[in-house]
Amino acid sequence: MDGERQRILKMLGEGKITAIEAEDLLDALGKDPGRQATEAAAVEPKAPKNIKYMYVKVLSSQQDNVDVRVPLGLIRAGMRFTSLIPPQAMDHINSSLKEKGMNFDLGNIKPEDIEELIKNLADMEVNVKSKNGDTVRVYCGE
Amino acid sequence: MVPSVINLKIHSGARFKLRLWLPLFIVWPFAFVFLILLLPFLVLAEIILRLANGRIYLFAIIGALFSLLSALQGLTVRVRNEKQNSLVDVTIR
DSSP: OHHHHHHHHHHHHTTSSOHHHHHHHHHHHHOOHHHHHHHHHHSOOOOOOOOOEEEEEEEOTTSEEEEEEEETHHHHHHHHGGGGSOHHHHHHHHHHHHHTTOOOOGGGOOHHHHHHHHHHGGGOEEEEEOTTSOEEEEEEEO | OOOOEEEEEEEETTTEEEEEEEEHHHHHHHHHHHHHHHHHHHHHHHHHHHHHTSOOOHHHHHHHHHHHHHHTTTOEEEEEETTTTEEEEEEEO
């Protein structure tokens, strides 16, 4: 392994690769199976969060503040309506989605998929900061 | 659980202040009785719709609307401008 490291450093010294490429290669070398197993063991398993709400916070430079807290149950309730959409309308929705590059059938979304989606929303966070100082933050929490 | 209270706060400067507390828990028993009274007509409408079209499920729509209403509990929308001292706050509990 040390030989490979030396070779990367030598290539960097000779200018054959950039510092960033060398760093990537060294990182890749460092992630050998034994080390990965040690790293995985060191990381404690995360307790699943019981998220209930989606928060949207907007702070504008004009001092307009918007705080919205949306219960995630609304997603579940909203999805119940998909089963009530008439087939013609569903075809139209699906073809429109396909035109926009989203190739999936709305009617095929199962309750388990929604639960999985909601579970994974716990890790989602969107932060937007504009040049004029406006900020938008979207995240999920309890 | 269906929402029991809606709190509405509107402030506009120091001049206008509105604070409403809407007790929905008073409305639900009446709505329930109204629904019971409507039930024979709803059943009739469901039968007619099934025979005519076969794709519109009235009771499924009512169920979905009820679950949507229940899911609204906890919704909060708050918009305020500190410069103008204005606030609009809607909370469903």
